[in-house]
Amino acid sequence: KAGVTQTPRYLIKTRGQQVTLSCSPISGHRSVSWYQQTPGQGLQFLFEYFSETQRNKGNFPGRFSGRQFSNSRSEMNVSTLELGDSALYLCASSSQGDSRNEQFFGPGTRLTVL
């Protein structure tokens, strides 16, 4: 079974631009979560989608948004990029909608904002 895939793996953007990151979960998984990883703050929860519905959102500004498609693939968008948005963005999928089931992480997208 293929793992969680994320594209692109690396991105360089400038302040003020917007970016879209993509995540394909493991086949059959319906829950997709997004996390931001930085050296200072560690791993922080962005949002979680299940069957195309956002069920939970972390403490991030409205510039961060996401969506999930009917095939469970998910995208996250960051508008008006700031230098502080530079981070590794990780996507995780699970078979059930409960975080108490194992979440499988992708390799992440490394975003650099200049």
Place this chain on the structure above:
Amino acid sequence: QQQVKQSPQSLIVQKGGISIINCAYENTAFDYFPWYQQFPGKGPALLIAIRPDVSEKKEGRFTISFNKSAKQFSLHIMDSQPGDSATYFCAASGGSGYALNFGKGTSLLVTP
């Protein structure tokens, strides 16, 4: 605020030694406590997880100890190997949320 506090930030252990990483939480609604291992350039991978109805869980060289009254849990890596050198994250989830709340991570180096 950080809902899960992890220590130490970094750890150096000799090959064959025991690595111990500790975590503490405040939210009594948490009922799932996983540990993740992350190598450079990779996403975190689940190592072992525990629920609060047991005080200890062992899988191979990895053991979680859980103290519900103290709201603490720890990871013990027995017979540590250089291949165990990685960053380890504890996490907690439960209640009404679906998010994993992570500790800030422990960078483990096992020397030959």
